[in-house]
Amino acid sequence: MSVGCGLEPPCHPRPKNVCVRAGEMVALQCPRSIDSNTEVRLIWSRATDQDRVLTNMTADEQQQRSMSVHRGSLVILSASVEHEGKYSCTVGYGRNGSSEFVVTVNSAASRRCEDKQNYSQTCFTQQSCKLNCPDVNVPVVHSPNITSNGIQWYKVGESLQKDNYFPTVEKQNSGLYTCVRSYQYQGQKYNMTFTVILDVQPKKAEKTAAIISPRDDDVIHVELGSTVVIDCTAVTYSEFDDVSWLIGEFTVDQDSNLPVFFNSTRKIEGDEIQTTASLVFRKISEDDLSKNYTCKLAAVYQSSDFVTIHLRNAHPQYLLLCLCTVCIVAALTAAVIVYVRFKIDIVLFLRDTLGCHAKISDDKRYDAFVMGYKSHADSGLSAEDRRWLENVLEEKFGYRLCLVERDIQPGEALANAVLDCIEESRAVVLIPSSSDPGLGSGLLTAIHEALVERQTRLIFIESEMGEGSAAGSLAEALQLLSETGKCVTWRGRGATASSSFWKHLRFYLLPSQRPRKGRFLSQTSYNQGLI
Known part of the structure; x- marks a missing residue:
């Protein structure tokens, strides 16, 4: 059954391990404070001396044992193996518990606790560095007859005394340093030696506190009469850095009863402190729009940062x-x-x-069926003009044409052949001809019906000179065709590829479904065709 502290028997704290170099001084300090005016005694004892009370030693005995005992302090002046063991300090003969120490002497032969006398310190390159000598188990200030003679520093492996301050420390300053605390007692000098391991690391990247929002000269649009909160956020690295607001040259108060005030919040993330100062307008007025507002970052380790904003009336x-x-x-x-x-x-x-x-997959053989009609204005295309037009459509622009003279077999009925060509073509092009191609009104009517039924495109070319009289001179069936299709005016062979005639004709025709062959035209053919 375990017994908790506060119950009988009392709980004793674990002994404190104390390591001391052979021949050097060490001081044991009883943690129990005693009023100097009280009659309660503090008793030092040692377990290896049959619990002998060291407090009762005479001055000669203390000198013989190389000790000095004064109330809560027991000083071993020159430690040896004989001083090893357990020591305890007790208030009032154990009625209030005791504190215990286990002393181990580190000699050159044993080196049992040498690592406990080594202390580490880290500094950074290009910065100042001051070595600190440990003050572990040293005599208290104003100990009777014990005075301090200061501290001396040495670097291990070097005989000359060193300074413990580096104005600008570098990597080569790393290493083992020894600090020796010297004390005077009754005319004798006693030392306490500690080893400090200096580790010089590369300089840490300097971090600069800054306002991250808003930006300088930002314009904030507000509505008159509305409540507005404007946040100023800064990233800082010291808890003493401060963010505030100014109106002109005057600092804004944090009194929330005022019409304009600010409040501040902080959020810590690692070594960064994100501070937000919120400027609050209870009700925007015209006077508020005429002032400048400045967010101020007052940093401890750098100059202050300022960001000024302006208020503007927002449009409805x-x-x-x-x-x-x-x-x-x-x-x-x-x-x-x-x-x-x-x-x-x-x-x-x-x-x-x-x-x-669009890619057309209608299985038609021809892009267009070209057929002539008799122009009664005596302005139709000559046979040479018609061949030139057909050649340009096929060779220059890559259209696959169905031509009456070429693709209709001799002896085949004209009406049936024409209707078959229309069936196999995606469009029909009617060209005015100075000679009569022999199309009767009945065939023209059948062509019209076929075009309407199959929803085939019709491009109706009319000559420039016959354009005005075309409506009155064409037969009724031809007139019906002209009204059904798209009309393009022929302006002669001098038309270039960028002319209105060719643009309209190609626009009304569906795109050719085979590669263009214009690159195969000879220079002579091109000069005779498009200029």
Whole structure:
């Protein structure tokens, strides 16, 4: 059954281990304080001397044993193996418990506790460094007949005395240093030696406290009459760094009863301290808009940092909404106008340069069926013009054409052959001809019905000179076809590839489903065709 402290028998603290070099001084201090005016005695004893009371030793006995006992202090002047053992100090003959010490003497032969007399200290390069001599088990100040003669420093392996202060410490200053505390007692000199292990590390990166928000000259838009809170956040590295607000040159108070005040909060993350000073406006007024507000970071180890902000009256939300709406409508209108105005150029650019067009899989053999019609204005294309136009469509732009003269077999019924070509083509191109191709009104009507039924594209080319009289001169069936399809005006062979005629014709035709062959045209053919 365990017994807790405060019950009988009393709990004794664990003995304190004390290590001392042979021939050196060590002081044992009883932790129990005693009023100098009290009659209660503090008794020192040693277990190895049959619990002999050391407090009762005479001055001669103390000198013989190389000891000095005075109330709560027992000093071993020159330690030897004979001084090893357990010591205790007791108040009032044990009625109030005792404190115990186990003394071990470290000799050159044994070295039993040498590591306990070594102390470590770390400094950083390019910074000042002061070595501290341990004050472990040293005599108390004003001990009777014991006076301090100071401290001497040596570096292990060197005989010259060293200074314990380095204005700028470097890596080569690392090593073992010995500090010797010297004391005088009754004309004799006694020493206490400690070893300090100096470890010089690379200089730590300097961290600078700074305001991270807001930025200098920031403009904060506020609404009159509203409550506004403006946060100033700074990252600092000292608990003594402070963040506050200024209005002009005057510091803002932290009294929350004022119309304008600030409060501060801190958040610690590792070695960083994030401080936020919140400037609070209970009700924004016109006068508030005319002032400058400065966030101030007062740092201990660097100059102060300042960030000034300005307040501006925010525009009503509906004005901003109206402005955005007008901008969007204007942008859409401009986009529509540009598209309508340059629609053909945009489509042809995407088709020719970027290859952006739909892939058609309708199994039709031809891109277009080219067929002539009789122009009654005597302004139709000559046979040479027609061959040139067909050649450019096939060789320059890569269209696969169905031509009456080439693809209809001799002796085949014209009406059936024409309808078959329409069936196998994605579009029909009607070209005005100065000669009569022999298309009757019945065939034209059948062509119209076939186009409507199959929803095939029709491009109706009319001559420039016959453009004005076309409506009155064409037969009724031809007139019906012209109204069904897209009309393009022929302006002669001098038209270039960028002319309105070619742009409109290619725009109305579906894109060719085979690679363009313009690169195979001879220079002579090109000069005779497009200039």
